[in-house]
Amino acid sequence: MEENQGVTSAVVTKTVAAFANSYEGGTLLIGVSDDGEALGLEQDYVALGDADKDRFELHLRNLFSEALGQNVTASKLKISFPEIEGVEICKIDVRPADAAVVLTVADKNGLKSEKLYVRSGNSSPEMPMSEVQAFLNKRFAAKSVG
Structure with a gap:
């Protein structure tokens, strides 16, 4: 997992941003397989250099603050x-944001761009540019200042 930590961090950040952009928010579980089996956080702790839950939470909060x-x-x-099931997992409850949460992401060449992610079922796709304005108008209409 150590070599995939960047990928994992990007997926976690994208998913949390998508939940924040949704109408309902959502909950992300780390240390649980896709089929619901509790795996625990040992691999995540090892990837952070034998961290514990406090250090893991600090890592997540720093990651989210930056992104x-x-x-x-x-x-x-x-x-x-x-x-x-006898193992410790991480649960991240995300409440809906008051304004769009846009992520700045870098591609494999280091080129940065801003992306808006939304929840669609159990995935977090990027909102196509052609649909962004309509989504923002509908999702944040009551929050907009005009």
């Missing part, structure tokens, strides 16, 4: 570490 901003991280995210 999503301190306002979203402090006011819209709740990170907890419940025990499931």
Whole structure:
């Protein structure tokens, strides 16, 4: 997992941003397989250099602050570490954001671009540019200042 930590961080950040952009928010579980088996956080702790849950939470909060901003991280995210089937997992509850959460992402050549992710079922696709304005108008209409 160590070599994939960047990929994993990007997926986690993208998923949290998509939940924040949704109407309902959502919950992300780390340390649980796609079929619902509790795997635990040992691999994640090892990837961070024998971390514990406090260091892991700090890592996540730093990651989210950098990617999503301190306002979203402090006011819209709740990170907890419940025990499931005898192993510790990480649960990130995400409340809907008050304004669009846009991520700056770099491609494999280092070129940066801004992307808006949304939840669609159990995935977090990028919103096509042709649909961004209509989505923003509908999702954040009550929040816009005009």
